[in-house]
Structures are given as structure tokens and as C-alpha cells.
Amino acid sequence: MEFFEALINILNSTIRVSVPLLLACLAGLYSERAGIFDIGLEGKMLAGAFAGAAAAAVFGSAWIGLLVAVLVSVALALVHGFASITHRGNQIVSGVAINFIAAGSTIILGQAWFNQGGRTPSLTADGRFGAITLPFADQLRDVPVVGQIYSGLLSGHTLLAYLAFLAVPFTWWVLFRTRFGLRLRAVGENPAAVDTAGISVAWLRYRAVICTGVLTGLAGCYMSLSQNAGFVKDMTAGRGYIALAALIFAKWKPVPAMFACLLFGFLDALSIRLQGTPLPIVGKVPVQFMQALPYVLTVILLAGFIGKAIPPRAGGVPYVKER
Amino acid sequence: MAEAAIELVGINKSFGTVRANRDINLVIERGSILGIVGENGAGKSTLMSILYGFYQADSGEIKVGGKAVAIKTPNDAIAHGIGMVHQHFMLVENFTVIENVILGAEHEALLKSSIAKARSELERLEREYGLEVDPDAVIEELPVGLQQRVEILKALYRGAEILILDEPTGVLTPAEADHLFRILRQLKEQGKTIVLITHKLREIMAITDTVSVMRQGTVVATRETAKTTVEELAELMVGRRVLLRVEKGEARPGAVKLSVRNLTVRDSRGVTMVSDVSFDVRGGEIVGIAGVAGNGQSELIEAVSGIRRAVSGSVMLDGAAIEVTGHADPGELRDRGLAHVPEDRHHVGLVLAFEENENSILGYHDKQQYLNGPFLKIDAVRDDARRKIEKFDIRPPDCRLRTANFSGGNQQKIVLARELEQDPGVLIVGQPTRGVDVGAIEFIHKQLIAMRDRGKAVLLISVELDEIRSLSDRILVMFDGRVVGERGPDATEGELGLLMAGVESQEAAE
Ligand SMILES: Nc1ncnc2c1ncn2[C@@H]1O[C@H](COP(=O)(O)OP(=O)(O)OP(=O)(O)O)[C@@H](O)[C@H]1O
Ligand SMILES: [Mg+2]
Numbered sequence: 001m002e003f004f005e006a007l008i009n010i011l012n013s014t015i016r017v018s019v020p021l022l023l024a025c026l027a028g029l030y031s032e033r034a035g036i037f038d039i040g041l042e043g044k045m046l047a048g049a050f051a052g053a054a055a056a057a058v059f060g061s062a063w064i065g066l067l068v069a070v071l072v073s074v075a076l077a078l079v080h081g082f083a084s085i086t087h088r089g090n091q092i093v094s095g096v097a098i099n100f101i102a103a104g105s106t107i108i109l110g111q112a113w114f115n116q117g118g119r120t121p122s123l124t125a126d127g128r129f130g131a132i133t134l135p136f137a138d139q140l141r142d143v144p145v146v147g148q149i150y151s152g153l154l155s156g157h158t159l160l161a162y163l164a165f166l167a168v169p170f171t172w173w174v175l176f177r178t179r180f181g182l183r184l185r186a187v188g189e190n191p192a193a194v195d196t197a198g199i200s201v202a203w204l205r206y207r208a209v210i211c212t213g214v215l216t217g218l219a220g221c222y223m224s225l226s227q228n229a230g231f232v233k234d235m236t237a238g239r240g241y242i243a244l245a246a247l248i249f250a251k252w253k254p255v256p257a258m259f260a261c262l263l264f265g266f267l268d269a270l271s272i273r274l275q276g277t278p279l280p281i282v283g284k285v286p287v288q289f290m291q292a293l294p295y296v297l298t299v300i301l302l303a304g305f306i307g308k309a310i311p312p313r314a315g316g317v318p319y320v321k322e323r
Numbered sequence: 324m325a326e327a328a329i330e331l332v333g334i335n336k337s338f339g340t341v342r343a344n345r346d347i348n349l350v351i352e353r354g355s356i357l358g359i360v361g362e363n364g365a366g367k368s369t370l371m372s373i374l375y376g377f378y379q380a381d382s383g384e385i386k387v388g389g390k391a392v393a394i395k396t397p398n399d400a401i402a403h404g405i406g407m408v409h410q411h412f413m414l415v416e417n418f419t420v421i422e423n424v425i426l427g428a429e430h431e432a433l434l435k436s437s438i439a440k441a442r443s444e445l446e447r448l449e450r451e452y453g454l455e456v457d458p459d460a461v462i463e464e465l466p467v468g469l470q471q472r473v474e475i476l477k478a479l480y481r482g483a484e485i486l487i488l489d490e491p492t493g494v495l496t497p498a499e500a501d502h503l504f505r506i507l508r509q510l511k512e513q514g515k516t517i518v519l520i521t522h523k524l525r526e527i528m529a530i531t532d533t534v535s536v537m538r539q540g541t542v543v544a545t546r547e548t549a550k551t552t553v554e555e556l557a558e559l560m561v562g563r564r565v566l567l568r569v570e571k572g573e574a575r576p577g578a579v580k581l582s583v584r585n586l587t588v589r590d591s592r593g594v595t596m597v598s599d600v601s602f603d604v605r606g607g608e609i610v611g612i613a614g615v616a617g618n619g620q621s622e623l624i625e626a627v628s629g630i631r632r633a634v635s636g637s638v639m640l641d642g643a644a645i646e647v648t649g650h651a652d653p654g655e656l657r658d659r660g661l662a663h664v665p666e667d668r669h670h671v672g673l674v675l676a677f678e679e680n681e682n683s684i685l686g687y688h689d690k691q692q693y694l695n696g697p698f699l700k701i702d703a704v705r706d707d708a709r710r711k712i713e714k715f716d717i718r719p720p721d722c723r724l725r726t727a728n729f730s731g732g733n734q735q736k737i738v739l740a741r742e743l744e745q746d747p748g749v750l751i752v753g754q755p756t757r758g759v760d761v762g763a764i765e766f767i768h769k770q771l772i773a774m775r776d777r778g779k780a781v782l783l784i785s786v787e788l789d790e791i792r793s794l795s796d797r798i799l800v801m802f803d804g805r806v807v808g809e810r811g812p813d814a815t816e817g818e819l820g821l822l823m824a825g826v827e828s829q830e831a832a833e
Contacts, residue, residue, distance in 0.1 A: 179429040179437070186415045186426050193413040196377060197427030197477075198398030313416070321377070 004145075008152045010269050015153070016227065017272075018265030019161045020045065020219045020236075024243035025250070025257045026164075026171050027215030031077075033175065033252055034208030035188035035314040039095035040080055041216055042240025043102030048073040048220025050106040053120040053231035054113065056127035056224075065127065065225050070217035076102070077213030078206070085205045088318030099240075107233050118233040120224070129158040129226045158226040160218055167215070171254040184208055188312030191319040201319050216240075238295075245298045248309050267297055327389065328353040328485055328516040329374065329405075334383035336369055338728065341719050343369040345540040347383070351485070356507065356517045358527040358548070361537030361560055362760040363732025364718040367520045368410055370537075371487045375407040376400040398427075406478025410489040410520075410731055410758075411669075412470055416463040420456055420473050421445070424480050441480065448479055452509050453502075466617070468499035475506070485516040490731070492521060493758045496616045496786055504530050522732070522760050524553045536560050561762035571772045574796040577606035579639075580780035581627070581661075581749050586636035586647065588622045596622040598804040599636075604749070609771065609781040611795030613788060615823050619804040620784045621666055624751050627782070628663035629653040630671070640749060657686055662742040666753035666784070672738040673726050680708035680722040683741050711740040716766070731758040736767075743770055749780045756790060768794060788816060788823075 024041045031038040051072035056065030076098050083094035107118040114120055137155035140147035175181035183204055187194045191201045219239075224231045242264055250256035271290040278284045329351040336344040343366040351357050359367050372378045374385060376394040384391050387403045394400050400407075414423050421441050429437040442458060449455045456465070456472050465473070471491060478486055488507075492500040507517055507530060519531060527534050528548060535545045536559040544559045557565040581604040588597035597619040604610045614620050625631035627638055629651035638645040640661055645651050653663070665671035673682050684693055684704055693704050708722035715736045717729070726734060735758055742750065755771065756764045771794060775781055785791050791798055792812065800808045800822040808822045 177434055179432050179434060182422060182426060182429065182434060186418065186422075189415045189417060190413070193415050193423070193426065196375070196397050196407070196409065196413040198396060198401050199427045200396075 004148070005152075008148055010266070010273055012153050012156075013269040013272065014262060014266045015157065015161065016265075017268045018261045019157075019164045020222050020227070020239055021243050021246060021261040021264055022164045022258060023160075023167070023215050023219035023222065024240055025246045025261050026167055026254065027212040027219065028244055028247045029171065029252060029254060029257060030184070030208045030211035030215070032247065032315055033188045033312055034184050034205050035191060035312055035317070035319075036081070036084055036205055036209060037091045037095070037316045038080065038209075038212060039092055039244065040076070040098035040102075040240075041212075041243055042236055042238065043095075043099035044073045044076045044213060044216035045220040045223070045240050046099075046106055046234070046236045047076055047102040048217040049224040049235055050102075050110060050120070050220070050231045052217075052221040053123065053224035054110070056123055057114070057121045057230065060124065060126050062123075062127055062129050062225050066218075066221050069221040069225075070214050073217030073220060074210055074213030077209045077216070081206050081209040084318060085202050085209070088320060091316050091318075103234065106231070110231065110233070120231040123225065123229040127225070128229055129160060129222075131156045131158055132162065158222070160222040160226050163218065164222070165258070168254050168258045175254065180207070185312075188314055191314050192321075195319070195321070205319075219243075242295075242298065245302055248311075249301060251309050252312065264298065267293060326353050327351065328387070330386040330389075331370070331374065332384040332386065334370065334373060334385075335381045336366075336373060336378060337381060338369075342540050344373070344380070347540075347542055349535060349542055349545075351516060351518060352533070353516050354511065354514050355532040356511055356519060356530055358531035358534040359518065359520045359537060360522070360524065360527060360534060360556060362539075362718075362762060363736070363758075364730040365537040365560075365760075366540045367537055368489055368730065371407065371489055371518065371520065374400065375405060375487060377407075401481050401483075404482060404484035405487070406481060406483025406485070407487040408471065408474040408478065408489065408491055410493070412467075412474055414462045414470060414473060417461060419459050419461055420465075420476075421458040423462060423473055424458075424477050428481050444480055445476065448476060451513070452479075452506050454479075454506060467494045468496070468502070471495070471503070483515070485518070486510065487518045487520075489520045490522065490758060491519070492523060492526060493731075497788070498615070500526070522758065522764075524556050524761065527556065528553060538562060557761045560760065563762075565761050566765050567761070569768050569772065569793040571794075572776070574608045574775065576608040576796070577778055579603045580606045580641055581782065582639040583627060584637045584639075586623070586626060586638065587634045588619070588626045588631060589634055590622055595634075596804050597626065597633075600801075600804075600806050602799055602806060602809075604780040604782050606748070606778045606780050607775055608796040609775050609783055609794050611791035611798045612782070612784045612801055613791045613798055613819055613823060614784075614786075614801035616786050618801045618823075620801055621753070623801070624663070624666075624753055624782065624784055628661065628665075628751050629656045630663075630665075654686065657745075657747075660748035662745055662747035662750050664738055664742050664750070664752040664755060666757075668735055668738050673734060675725070675727040677726055678723050679712070679717070679726055679729065679737060680705045682726050682737055683708040683711055683722070685741065687741070687745060711737075711744055714744075715740040716763070732760055732763060735759050736763060739767060739770075743774065746774075746777075747779065749782070750774060751782045753784050754786065755783070756785075756787070788819060792816070792819070 024045055028038055028041050048069040052065040052069030055068035056062055080094050080098055083089040084091045110118045110120060134155035137151040141151045183199055187201055187204050195201050223235055246260035246264055247257060249260040271293050275287050275290050327350045331347055331349040334344050334347040347370060361367050373380045376397045376399050385394050392403055421438055425437045425441045445458050454472055454476055456469050462470060491503060511517060531548045533545060534548050535542050536556060538560060557567060584601045586597055586600045590596045600623060612620050622631060626633040626647050630653060633647040635648060638647045640659055693700055705722050712720045712722060717733050717736045755767050771781055783794060795812055798810045798814060799806050800819060802823060802825040
């Protein structure tokens, strides 16, 4: 039974650490399915996390924080769009630039506004999203297995976490059941076909990029307003890149994306859990090794275990009207 | 005279310094089939792309049904009942047929009802025009003939009254082309207007009502088809008399240069495409391989030129083996004097994003004449490119232009110039005149015969039976991966046709 509880605990933290990955991964999915590669997920998340925490600290409201986070992140997404759609620039360069801008400006602005070494002030309960207890979770706590899973694993997450997991079927539905989704997938494969079908390639891609901005904003917001109580410098710590890896791993499909994020989240949760505990045979493992494990595994998984990942065919190539 | 469906008035369009269309006036009559012919780069595709709103004219006016209209995007064109089948298909390859058909014409935000509507509409179109295709098939798994049908369905689904087809038969087998023409005639009977761009003058004579000739961006003549001849059209296009028949002397075959024995090749799905094929090509002769597309010709030349690995068999080049079942290296074969003009210039023959001069030495870039230590001698490369441009009359004559910006036929000439100018001992050439105008066909044919007369061995594959018959000294017919017969150049079309359909091989088996 003790093992079962430990498992529930690990899975619970798996969900917690997976949420920002999942939101960022779905964000990347909208953009890349439309043919715009976005290595700037990381930067947009970071900017969203900072803007959300700053606004929540000033106005004392998580909702205002959320709104501001999304606005800032969408603004950065539009910058990426402007560079790569309107001006047909190199999408990698533009994405990297956004990462640099976000990393630098969050620290400078944080220091200038709050004078706490780049942090934002600690948020009160109002400034954060609190845990939501699902109905009857407390009563069912002692029912073996089912009750434990329900109240220990599924209940007690914040609004954004539930939103992230609901976004998975929603994204699937949008992609495969709506007109917008059909066009989005088409423009990532063959923009000339979309153009000759009488649809504006640029406007379609801008809409995809805005979806990306909204979701990275939510991802950042989750980190600073749910997982933590404020912004700390570089708090995204490469999650944007892991999300990209998960996206490739999932071959740009929403449901596999969720499982990929959960897998990476699980590795992360495991590494936190095992820090400092001696393992059988190998003994005590250095903290750094455990922290590096998810990244090492990512490389190994990506290098050999997913088969051929075929990206959207027009991905990364600016659309120019010519043959 | 019938009423005009479309009138183009004073259309001008330039790309940089290239004037693709100048002062074009053209009337397209309702319910007729108009043919447009013209040299490569004459501006045919550009003009039609302007009519379809894909490009914007620099100046000029478009009238639909007598009223001047602004066509700024394909959407405007579609709204005015204009549909277009592009020279290079505009399909999303990993979508199904039905998804491609509704793309851009979905009538509400959710797909379900659009798909249901398209399904019944496709059934109707299938019944009325014989345009049958499985709505749930994925595009990349369909043969080109069917892909083209999807393009036509796309246009009709959008309610096109005027259908533009840009070189629709370039990639079709003769049977597929016949089927297409039946469909076009039927469309015409239903009152639709059709514009057909093609380089095949026979098709013009067979199906059009009027024909307009373009040269260097202008319309130089318009004729009633019934009152003109192939010779006149060819002369109008090129501005001089064109030899439509190939003139060649007796072949003087020498030693065997290329020898293929028991070659068996599978395609990427593991299906055997070439089985147990043996033949020789001697210096001083042209051996043509005839066959309906998809009977193994493509795989055969890919294996011999070292692009595709064969399962078994052997190939000798000038008496020395080529490792066709192992790691044959196309680069090494090139050094040994085997040149290859691939069938598919876009995917195999050219890097479209490169400048013309870079493509004109591609594969030969490590030859001493272009090198200065590890560096390319850019000037030498460009001079070389200019010389080829002049000799092969590649237009526009600008070796710094991006290859993608050349017209289809001129891209073909770039590949041919590169391979022929190396003067290889053995030349393997696939579809040498696909998408090329009559003047250029005459030139290319002369070049191939000149190579033969210099004692080189030429292996030719082409889906154009005429081309095979007029160039080859010996004709091998392939059917279902086997060589089912060999004939001399005097074989009749009917005889070859039967062989190509596998008739004789079946009789022999009985
Ligand atoms: N997007 C473009 N950019 C630059 N030049 C172009 C572009 N499109 C066409 N051209 C040039 O305009 C001229 C006309 O080209 P177009 O494609 O209309 O010829 P075409 O008559 O269709 O020839 P073909 O029979 O070979 O297809 C050519 O010289 C071509 O190089
Ligand atoms: Mg053309």
C-alpha cells in the first residue's frame, strides 16, 4: 500500500510538471501544423510567466495576471509572425531572437519595477490560481484504489491544469473536424494549394500563430501563478525546448502530444523524487545527473525510438508566390 | 459569333526585367475550347495565372461576360466562375480527395455537412462527366492521371464555368489523355468554356475550336482550328519553318557500350517492376524503350544510372561492371562517361532554389575546369553556363536567375544542356521533350542524333510513341516489367501499341 501511495504521489507531481509542457506543446502544434516553426516557445512562456506574475502582483488578481500574460505572449507571437509571414524571414532566427529578448527583458524589467533581483513579489492567494477540489473528493479519500486515484491524483489541481488537459481533445476536434483545422493543416503542407483555393495564406498563418501565443501565455501563467507564487528569473528552464521535442516525438498529433508530455513530466517528477535517495546497486546519484536525465532520455528517444517523424511539408519555408 | 465569356484587354506583366506578357488582347468565346500554344517562356502560364488571380497584371483589364471586373485573388476568379488546373498540381498530398475538393469551399465552420455535400456532389459529377475517383483515397497514393482529375473536380465543385488547363497532358499516358479529352468534350457540350495550353499540336487539332499563338509575351495570331495546319502553327510559334519530322541517316552501330543482363528491380514498396531484362546498346545507335508509363521503364533507367539498387542482374559499361546490386555511385558513373537525364527534372534533375549557372554544372562541379583548388572558379562556371544558354536557346538568357523562375520547358533544357554538353559515351535519357515546345523538340532531337552519329550510345525512354519511333534505331517494348519484343524503326504504331498492351506476350503464353 505504501508503494501505491508513493506511485500516486509521483503521478500527481507528473501531472503538475506536465501541464506547462503540454500547453507549450499544443501551442507549438498550432504554429507548426500551419508551417511556421517556432523555437521561441520558451521565450513566449517566460515572458508570459513574468507578465502574469507582475500584473497579478500589482493588481492582486490572478485573472488580470492571466489576461496580461496572454496579451504579452500573443504580442511576441505576432512579432514572430510579422518576421516570418509578412517579411518571410528565417523562422529559427526570429524564434531565437524572441528567446533572447524574453530572457533579458524579464530580468531587467523585474529588477527595475520590483527591485528583488529579477523576482516579482510573492503573490497572495488572490494573485494565484488555487487548487480545485473535485466534488466528493474529500469523502472518497479513503476508498481504496478508485478513491485514492480520484482524490489523490485527479482532484486538487488548478484551473489551468484542467484547461490544459481539456485542450487536448479540443485541439484534436479543431484540427480534424473544423474548417479552420482543415485549412491550418493544408497551409502547413502546401500553401500554394491553399492560395489557389482562394484562401489567404498570411491571414491563416497569423491566426495559427495567435493560437500559439494564447497557449504559451497560459503555460507561462501556470508556472508563475499556479505552480509557484511569483516569477523567478529563467523559471521556464528549457521547458519550451522540451515541449518542441515532445511535439516531434508525437509527430505533431494532439493526443500523442499529451502522452509525450506526460512521459517527459514523469521523468522530471521521478528525478525530483529520487534526488538524494540512494538507489540500489549504484548508490547515491548526484543531483545534477538526476536533473539531466529527462534531457538525456529525450535525446535518446528522439534519436532512435520514434521512427520517422515527418514534419509538415512546408514547415520553415516562407511562402513566396512562384514555382 | 458567339458571345465572349472572357475578354483580356491590354494585359502587361513583368518579372524584374523579363516582360512575360505585353499588351495582350484575347477573346475567349463562351462554350468553346480555345487552345493556346507558344514557345517555352512565351508567357502562357503567366497569362492564365493572371486570369485566375494568382498573379496581378501590371496593367490591363479583364472582362467577364462583357463587364470589367477586378480579379485580385483566386477567390475573385472563383467567384466569377473561373477554375484552373495548374501546370504543377496544387493539391495537399496527404489529404484525401474529398478534403482537397472542399478546401476553401467549405460552407460552414464545421466540416461534417461540407463533406456530406461534397460527397453527393462528387457522385453527381461522376455520373455526368465520367469523372470517377474514390473520394476517400489519399492524393499521394493516386497516379497523376487521377490527381489531375481531382484538380478538375475541384474547379467544377466551385461551379467553374470557365476551365483553364495548363499543359494537362504533359504527365499523362496516351490513354489517360484520351480520357481527359472525352471529359473536356463533354464539359463543352454542357456549355462550359475551356482554355487548353499544350505543346502537342496534334491535341490542338483534335479538340480545340480556335487556337491562339503566343510568342515572346504577345499573342501573334489567332486561327480557327479547322482552317489551320500543324505546320502553320509551328511556324507561327517559332517564327521560322520547323521540321516536324526527324531526319537522320543510317545508323552505324559499333562496339557494345552498355550491356544489361538479367536485371531485376523492385520499387520502394517491394513490388517487382523490372524482371529479368537483358539488352545491349552499341555505340552509334539509339535504343528506344517504349511502353505505357508504369511498366518498369523508370525503374530500369534508375537502376542502370545508379540511383536505385537492383535486386539481381548485372550491367557492364564499356566492358567493366557497374555495381547495380551494390553501391553504384552515380558520380563515379558520370566520371566513367555515363550521363543521365532523369524523367523528373523537378525532384531529381535540378535544385530549384539554385541559380541557373549552379544547376548547369551540378554533378560535374568537381571537374578540374571548374575548380581552383577547393574553390569554384565562378567566372568559368558562369561563362560555361552562358555558352550552354546560347547553344540551347534557354530563355531568359540570364545565368544568375533562380532556376525556379524559368518556365517549365526551359528548366528541361537546362538539364539537357548540362548532360549533353559533357559529351558522354553513354547517354540515358528519360522523357527528353516533356513540356518542351516544337522548336526545342526539333533542336533536342537533332542533338540526340548528332550524339549517335559521333558514335555514342543512347538509351531513350519516352511515353511519346512518335518520339520513340522517329528517333530509335531499335525499339524495345516493355510490358509489366519485361521486354516483350524488339522491333525496327519501321514498326507501325498499331504493332507497337499491341505489344505495349501486352497482347502478344499473352498469346505466346497460351
Ligand atoms: N515568378 C516568376 N519570377 C520571375 N520570372 C518568371 C516568373 N514566372 C515566370 N517568369 C518568366 O516569365 C516568362 C514567361 O513564363 P511562363 O511560365 O508564363 O511561360 P510559358 O509560356 O508557360 O512556358 P512553358 O511552355 O515552358 O511552360 C519566362 O521567361 C519566365 O522565366
Ligand atoms: Mg507554362
